[in-house]
Amino acid sequence: MNHLPLIIKREYLTKVRNKSFIVMTILSPIIMIVLFGVVAYLSQLNNDKVRSISILDESGLVQDAFKDSGKIKYQVLDNMSLGAAKLLAKEASSYGLLHIDKAKDLNTLPNHVKFYSEEAPSLTLISEMESTLEKRFTEIKLESNGVDINMINASKTPVNIAQESFEGEKTSKIDSVVKLIFGGAIGYLLFMFIIIYGNMIMRSVIEEKTTRVIEVIISSVKPVQLMLGKIIGTSLAGITQFVIWMCIGGVLMTVVTTTMGIDVSGMQKQQEEIMQQAAENPELHMQVQDFIMAFNHLPIVNLVVAFILFFAAGYLLYSSLYAAIGSAVDNETDTQQFVFPVLMPLILAVYIGLFTVIEDPHGTVSVVFSFIPFTSPVVMLMRIPFGVPLWQQLVSLLLLVGTFMLTVWFAAKIYRVGILMYGKKPSYKELIKWIKY
Amino acid sequence: MSNLLEVNKVSKKFGDFRALNSVSVAVPKGSIFGLLGPNGAGKTTLIRIINQITMPDTGTVRLDGELLNNGHIKDIGYLPEERGLYKSMKVGEQALYLAQLKGLSKAEAKARLKYWFERLDIGDWWHKKIQELSKGMAQKIQFVVTVLHQPKLLIFDEPFSGFDPINANLIKDEILRLRDDGATVIFSTHRMESVEELCDDIALINKSNKILEGKLVDIKRQYKINTFEVGIKTADKLGLEQEMSQKFDISPANFKTLDDELKLNIKISEAETPNELLSYLTSRGDVSHFVELIPSVNDIFIQTVTNN
Numbered sequence: 001m002n003h004l005p006l007i008i009k010r011e012y013l014t015k016v017r018n019k020s021f022i023v024m025t026i027l028s029p030i031i032m033i034v035l036f037g038v039v040a041y042l043s044q045l046n047n048d049k050v051r052s053i054s055i056l057d058e059s060g061l062v063q064d065a066f067k068d069s070g071k072i073k074y075q076v077l078d079n080m081s082l083g084a085a086k087l088l089a090k091e092a093s094s095y096g097l098l099h100i101d102k103a104k105d106l107n108t109l110p111n112h113v114k115f116y117s118e119e120a121p122s123l124t125l126i127s128e129m130e131s132t133l134e135k136r137f138t139e140i141k142l143e144s145n146g147v148d149i150n151m152i153n154a155s156k157t158p159v160n161i162a163q164e165s166f167e168g169e170k171t172s173k174i175d176s177v178v179k180l181i182f183g184g185a186i187g188y189l190l191f192m193f194i195i196i197y198g199n200m201i202m203r204s205v206i207e208e209k210t211t212r213v214i215e216v217i218i219s220s221v222k223p224v225q226l227m228l229g230k231i232i233g234t235s236l237a238g239i240t241q242f243v244i245w246m247c248i249g250g251v252l253m254t255v256v257t258t259t260m261g262i263d264v265s266g267m268q269k270q271q272e273e274i275m276q277q278a279a280e281n282p283e284l285h286m287q288v289q290d291f292i293m294a295f296n297h298l299p300i301v302n303l304v305v306a307f308i309l310f311f312a313a314g315y316l317l318y319s320s321l322y323a324a325i326g327s328a329v330d331n332e333t334d335t336q337q338f339v340f341p342v343l344m345p346l347i348l349a350v351y352i353g354l355f356t357v358i359e360d361p362h363g364t365v366s367v368v369f370s371f372i373p374f375t376s377p378v379v380m381l382m383r384i385p386f387g388v389p390l391w392q393q394l395v396s397l398l399l400l401v402g403t404f405m406l407t408v409w410f411a412a413k414i415y416r417v418g419i420l421m422y423g424k425k426p427s428y429k430e431l432i433k434w435i436k437y
Numbered sequence: 438m439s440n441l442l443e444v445n446k447v448s449k450k451f452g453d454f455r456a457l458n459s460v461s462v463a464v465p466k467g468s469i470f471g472l473l474g475p476n477g478a479g480k481t482t483l484i485r486i487i488n489q490i491t492m493p494d495t496g497t498v499r500l501d502g503e504l505l506n507n508g509h510i511k512d513i514g515y516l517p518e519e520r521g522l523y524k525s526m527k528v529g530e531q532a533l534y535l536a537q538l539k540g541l542s543k544a545e546a547k548a549r550l551k552y553w554f555e556r557l558d559i560g561d562w563w564h565k566k567i568q569e570l571s572k573g574m575a576q577k578i579q580f581v582v583t584v585l586h587q588p589k590l591l592i593f594d595e596p597f598s599g600f601d602p603i604n605a606n607l608i609k610d611e612i613l614r615l616r617d618d619g620a621t622v623i624f625s626t627h628r629m630e631s632v633e634e635l636c637d638d639i640a641l642i643n644k645s646n647k648i649l650e651g652k653l654v655d656i657k658r659q660y661k662i663n664t665f666e667v668g669i670k671t672a673d674k675l676g677l678e679q680e681m682s683q684k685f686d687i688s689p690a691n692f693k694t695l696d697d698e699l700k701l702n703i704k705i706s707e708a709e710t711p712n713e714l715l716s717y718l719t720s721r722g723d724v725s726h727f728v729e730l731i732p733s734v735n736d737i738f739i740q741t742v743t744n745n
Contacts, residue, residue, distance in 0.1 A: 003538050010534050014526065212521035216582070219488040219515045220538040222507075420490070 003221050004229050011204065011233025016240060025241050029248040036253075051095040051125070056085040059103035065136035072125070086116055096121055098129060106144065110137055180358050183382030186307065187350045190378055194315055194346060197238040198322035201230055202335060205326030205415070214419045223419070224412040231319045299387065306384050309397055314377025317404040318342065324411035327418030349375035353382040361386035371396050373403035441466040441590060441621040442487065447496030449482055456482040458645040459496065464590075464623060464638070469616050471636035471653075472625040473734075475742060478642045480625050481518065484592055487623075488515050500590065511540040514588035518595045518625075520579055522567045529563035532582050539586040546585065553581045557607070572599045580608055584615060591615060592623045597631060609635065629735040641738065643745050653734070660732040660740070663705050666690050668698040668726030669718055677721055684717075698725055 015021055052073040057063035066074040075094065077085050082099055089097040096117030103109050113133060115121060139149055205227075208214045217226060325338040352375065357366045361383050370380040370388070376396045380388070442464040449457040457479045464470045474480050485491040487498060489505055498505045500512060522531055529550070536546035554560040557577055567575055576599045584591060593612070597605045612635065616622055624636060632639065632653075639656065641649035649656065667690070671677050677699055681687055686704040694700070699722075705714055711729065718724050732740075 006534070006537050014523070018525070207523075211524055212517075212519045213523055215490070215517040215519055216515070216521075216535065216579075217538065218490055219513070219517075220510055220535070420485075 002225075004225055004232075007221070007226060007229025008233040008236070011230050012236050015200070015204075015234060015237035021237070021241070025244050026248065029245050029252060033249065033252040052092070054085065054089040054092070054094045054097045055100075056080070056082065056097060057100045059100050059109060061103055061109075061140060062100060062133060062136045065132050066129075072128075089116070090118075095125075106137075106141060176358065179382075179385035180354075182303075182385050183353055183357065186311075186381045187353045187378040190311055190314060190381075191346060191350055193238065193242075193311075194318045195343070197234055197315075198319050200238070201234045201319050202322045202326035202339075203332065204230055204234065205323050205419075206329065206332060206335075209327070209330065209419055218416075218419065223416040224408065227320065227323050227412050227415050228408065231316060231323060235315065235319070299384065302393075303381075303384055306393060307381060310377040310381050310400065313397065313400045313404050317373065317377075317400065317407055318346065320404070320408040320411040324414040324418070327411075327415040329418075345372075345374035346378070349378035353378050357382045357386075367392070371399060373400045376400050439466055440464060441501060442623070443499045444483070444487070445497045445499070447483070447486060447493045447498065449479075449486065449491065449493050455645050457486075457493070460642065460645075460647045461496075462640050462647065462650065464621060466621055467616065467619060468637040469612070469622045469624055469635050471632045471639035471734075472623055472642065473627075473629075473632065473639055473738060474642035476627075479645045480642055481594065483642070484515070484517075484594060484623070484625065487590075487592065488513060511586060512589045514539075514583045514586065514591045516579060516583040516591075516593045516596055518598075520576075522575055522579060524568040525566060527563070528565050528567065528570070528578055531567065532578060532585070535582045536585045539588075541586050549585050550581070553585065557581065573601060573604055576600060577604065577608075580611070584611075584620075588620065590621050590623065592625075594625045595627070596624070597626070597628060629733065629738060632734045639734070641741055643742050648745050649737075649741055656737060657731055660737050662730060662732065663707070664730040665703050665705070665711065665714060666692065666726065666728045666730055667701050667703055667718060667724070668692070668694050669701075669722045669724050670696060670698050671722035674699045680721075685714075692726065694725060696725070700726075702730065 050071055050073060052075055054075045054077050055063050055066060056077045063076050066076075068074055075092075077088065080088070085099070086097055096115055099114045099116065101109070101112035101114075110133070115126065115129070142149060142152070208217065321342045322339075325335055325342070328338070329335055349369065352365065352369050356363065356369075357379060360366060366379065366383055369375045370383050370392070377400065380393065380396050384393070440463045442462070444460060444462040446459045446461055447457055448455070448459050460479070460483060462472075462483070472480050472483070482491060486493050487505075489507075489510070500509050503509075526534075532550050533543065533546050536550065537543060541549070551560075554563065559574070559577055562570065562574070562578070567578070570578070580596070583593075591612075596608060596612070600608060609631065612622060612624075624632070626632060636653055638652050639650070640647055651659075669677070678687070678701070681701065681703070688702045690700040690702045692700060703714065705711070715724070715727060718727070
């Protein structure tokens with residue numbers, strides 16, 4: 001008798017109808033969006049503030065280098081002592097006062113620059129002023145050595161090495177960045193999915209134990225079926241939740257951005273600006289083009305298929321372990337010590353993905369870990385954007401599925417012993433005996 | 438009468454602990470079979486083996502002549518001692534789910550549930566959640582779920598725990614009716630008075646071994662002590678007692694009567710018949726009370742277990 005569909009249906013409906021599940025499904029994206037809105041709104045407020053900065057340049061050499069930008073207005077003060085300038089700046093509620101001492105020697109002048117302000121200035125502001133000054137001082141020094149600045153500017157030559165594989169596939173630096181983001185997102189998604197829904201499966205197993213319904217169920221259903229039903233039902237509920245989150249998130253995002261005036265138009269303007277600048281600036285233009293190309297270079301079909309397969313198999317592998325843990329313990333507080341060792345390989349996989357794969361996607365470490373079943377879902381998915389031979393993907397997937405089936409089978413044995421055990425842990429010797437059944 | 442269930446030399450060890458030691462039990466078709474034993478004797482292990490929850494180390498179990506297999510799941514209804522239902526599920530949904538797991542179609546399960554719910558007068562619980570019900574109410578649902586798929590073999594482990602006397606009686610009547618309809622019932626309990634009332638056959642398990650099995654009446658006959666409880670009206674109580682103490686093995690008895698009678702337990706030898714005792718008694722006074730003392734299951738249980 002195959003009861004799997006029946007069990008899946010029950011698990012799914014129980015999860016989906018659960019009040020806390022419904023509340024979380026609706027509330028989570030709202031909370032996220034509200035947080036996002038608040039942060040965006042506040043940072044916009046911050047950005048919109050125009051800061052005025054007073055400059056007292058007693059050397060008279062660099063004050064012309066400071067040009068007003070959208071957010072900073074420079075005010076050049078003349079003919080006054082430092083004390084008076086400080087007072088004036090304070091009264092005019094300037095953000096701060098940049099003081100450049102009299103020039104005695106061009107070499108020591110950079111050591112006589114100071115910034116006075118009420119509060120500690122922002123890092124970006126300081127580095128902006130520093131780079132302006134550096135550029136200006138360098139120019140002055142070059143000029144004093146009789147070098148023509150215009151000639152230097154004219155002879156600047158940007159270089160961007162075009163990359164191409166022997167098969168004729170073009171790549172670029174930005175390719176790697178896009179791939180990194182892609183792989184990172186997938187790894188993180190799998191990680192979150194396993195933690196959230198793995199825990200849900202574990203709780204559901206523990207619930208069956210504590211309500212003592214398990215012996216009734218187990219007299220009609222094979223434990224493997226019950227466990228698989230639980231895993232699949234909970235996963236489907238998880239997918240439902242994810243899809244709803246995406247939908248609500250998408251709708252709310254549009255609503256929030258339009259109503260709260262966090263201007264999409266501004267962002268569009270920025271984009272237009274970038275495009276415009278790109279048109280004027282050949283270097284930027286190239287980068288933008290590279291970015292678009294990088295996306296086109298991703299092996300999309302391969303990625304999507306591999307994503308579905310590896311994600312599903314990887315998730316099922318871990319969730320069967322969660323189910324086994326749930327059956328071996330009596331209550332949720334006892335689970336922690338078992339959960340950590342299970343999550344270790346997953347955390348390891350994410351680190352390997354983020355550090356080793358990006359550095360050397362086809363190196364020994366990357367290749368080995370993309371075959372080991374417990375790390376392969378994350379590592380292989382991160383490698384695929386860089387191009388992985390089909391045979392490697394297939395072998396890795398086969399290993400993963402094989403291990404998954406083995407784990408489910410093994411977990412079911414623990415499950416079968418565990419669910420009827422209250423207050424004691426099963427011995428390995430006994431497990432082996434149960435496995436024969 | 439043929440046997441529905443035959444357990445043959447089943448042994449089971451958990452680590453170093455021997456739960457069952459070569460236990461054989463035969464349950465006749467259409468009987469109510471009492472599986473008795475002190476706590477930890479191995480009853481639950483045996484029941485789990487019959488339900489294919491646990492596998493025996495050695496030995497075989499046959500149901501209707503066939504070795505136990507997956508197909509037998511629908512032939513057995515099991516009410517475990519450790520029982521419960523999903524707390525947050527509605528009564529009707531849950532009952533349907535459990536019935537479908539036993540192989541009933543949804544429509545069939547619904548029709549039968551309706552019948553049973555009306556029968557036990559619990560129809561209006563359909564949309565309630567289990568956590569809203571009392572323990573006794575939940576037990577009723579559990580009972581219905583156990584018998585719903587009309588199994589050949591019903592196994593009840595402490596079925597009356599959690600019921601008030603009225604509902605316990607109701608369930609007892611249902612069990613008897615199911616037996617009359619052709620089901621075979623295995624009944625495991627510590628409540629000896631219900632064994633007395635219900636069981637046709639019993640087996641007694643103690644410390645992993647079966648120490649007694651057979652028809653209840655046969656066992657009682659075997660344990661009979663040829664003793665009669667007697668009340669007799671006489672003017673000279675002391676004299677009669679002295680006279681009888683020379684003829685029989687007597688001891689004072691204690692029971693309620695209307696008058697001031699001489700009350701005695703009288704044990705007769707194998708050679709004597711009850712009639713001879715009675716005619717002797719009537720010659721000495723008015724006999725108001727004459728009952729053969731039959732050992733209760735409780736007495737047999739305690740006697741066998743302590744002797745063992």
